Amino acid sequence: xxxxxxxxxxxxxxxxxxxxxxxxxxxxxEALDWAGKDAPHLALVIADEQTSGxxxxxxxxxxxxxxxxxxSLILRPGASLRSHFSRLAGxxxxxxxxxxxxxxxxxxxxxxxxxLINGKKIAGVLIETVWADEDVEALVVGMGVNVLREALPxxxxxxxxxxxxQDGLGKLPPAREAxxxxxxxxxxxxxxxxxxxxxxxxxxxxxxxxxxxxxxRAGEEAAAVGELLGLGADGDLQLRDEHDRIISxxxxxxxxxxxx
Ligand code: ADP
Numbered sequence: 001x002x003x004x005x006x007x008x009x010x011x012x013x014x015x016x017x018x019x020x021x022x023x024x025x026x027x028x029x030e031a032l033d034w035a036g037k038d039a040p041h042l043a044l045v046i047a048d049e050q051t052s053g054x055x056x057x058x059x060x061x062x063x064x065x066x067x068x069x070x071x072s073l074i075l076r077p078g079a080s081l082r083s084h085f086s087r088l089a090g091x092x093x094x095x096x097x098x099x100x101x102x103x104x105x106x107x108x109x110x111x112x113x114x115x116l117i118n119g120k121k122i123a124g125v126l127i128e129t130v131w132a133d134e135d136v137e138a139l140v141v142g143m144g145v146n147v148l149r150e151a152l153p154x155x156x157x158x159x160x161x162x163x164x165x166q167d168g169l170g171k172l173p174p175a176r177e178a179x180x181x182x183x184x185x186x187x188x189x190x191x192x193x194x195x196x197x198x199x200x201x202x203x204x205x206x207x208x209x210x211x212x213x214x215x216x217r218a219g220e221e222a223a224a225v226g227e228l229l230g231l232g233a234d235g236d237l238q239l240r241d242e243h244d245r246i247i248s249x250x251x252x253x254x255x256x257x258x259x260x
Contacts, residue, residue, distance in 0.1 A: 001048055001066075001176045009177035013184055016040030016074070021047040023065070026054050028128055028142040031072035035130045035138035041076040042188075046180070053144060056126055057219070057253050061144050062153035067164075069145040069180050073187070076138050084194045085136070086251040087235040089113035090203045091194055092125040092141050095187035097206050102182055105168045108208035110160075111228075111237045112251050115145075116208055117168030120161040122146050143183065147173055160257070204231040213259040214239065216249050224249060225259050 003020040010018065017040055024030055024047040031045040050070045053061035063070040075081065081088075093109045100107035100117060108116045113125035126142040146152055146164035153162065165173040173179060193199050209228045216224040216239070224247050226239030237249040237256070 005175075006046065006177050006180070009181045010044070010184065013181070013188060014042075015044050015184070016042040018044045018046065021045070023047065023049040023051060024070075025052045026050055026142075027070045027072040028054055028126055028140050031074050031140040031142070032128055032130060035074045035140055039074045039138070041074070043074040044071060044184075045074075046071045050144075054126060054142070055124060057255075059159075060157070061124060061126070062151070062157065063144060064150060066150070067146070067148040068151035069143065069147060069176055069183075071180060071183075072140050072142040073184070074138055074140055077136055080192070080195055081139075082136070084234070085139070087194050087199065087203075088139065088141060089125050089127050089251060090231075090235050091187065091190055091199070092127070092143055093123075094190060094199075094203050094206065095183045096123045096125070096143060096145060098186035099179060099182040100165070100168065103165070103169055103173060103179075105165070107168075107206065109203065109206045110208045111231075111256050112235070114160070117163060117165070119208070120163035120167070122163050122165055122168055141187075145179065145183070147176055147179060159255075200231055200233075200235065203235070207231070209256070209258060215257050215259040217255045217257060218253065223254060 027045045047070045049065035050063035053063045055061045089112045093113045096115045097107040115123040123145040128140045130138040149164050214228045226241040229238040232238045239247045
């Protein structure tokens with residue numbers, strides 16, 4: 001991947017602007033900074049390597065050179081996006097999952113925002129916000145995709161099993177430019193439909209662990225355990241607990257794991 005081929009591959013998407021880095025601390029940090037200044041809607045930060053990539057909850061995201069996609073898209077939300085913030089992580093996960101399907105894999109989404117192939121995490125999403133007083137000025141949608149095997153962190157750094165697209169496809173994936181083009185194309189196609197029932201249904205149909213017992217953790221604490229029923233009206237996750245009560249888990253800093 002180089003800047004020229006990347007710009008060519010993405011040209012038809014009419015993004016607001018593109019900043020490419022051979023190496024950067026974190027594409028999300030770079031995008032947040034740019035979003036706080038003059039970044040236009042749909043500006044993209046992309047890097048070949050992240051030296052301090054971020055996950056949720058202050059976790060680290062590993063992006064070694066030459067083997068992964070690390071990209072952060074800046075959104076300046078209009079009215080319709082403002083009413084559906086909580087669906088945005090699902091939108092990014094759906095866009096990545098759609099790319100996987102286009103390549104012939106069968107992805108699933110570990111609610112709210114991780115993409116799995118064969119039960120292993122091949123991509124993560126991190127949404128961050130630029131506030132202006134009480135108001136959301138911009139959103140940064142960070143996406144990390146393990147393309148080649150070399151992208152994987154050492155096993156001891158993992159909280160959940162990880163894999164790459166290469167593992168999931170059983171062969172070398174296409175060039176990263178083409179993979180990113182596919183993700184962004186799907187993202188932009190769904191963005192105006194974020195508020196629709198069809199979007200929720202499509203996200204729901206890809207959810208991993210449907211009907212299985214899962215545990216929701218907030219930090220190290222188990223916050224809830226129950227059977228995964230699917231998505232609620234605003235992208236919240238519905239579980240049925242052991243007393244047959246329906247519990248709704250709101251999108252936030254929570255993690256989902258299969259229950260023991
Ligand atoms: P969660 O699974 O709770 O949603 P995050 O999406 O925030 O977690 O991702 C951070 C975690 O993902 C890290 O703590 C680490 O265990 C794992 N991780 C870091 N880099 C990668 C990677 N390239 N591929 C898969 N998992 C990773």
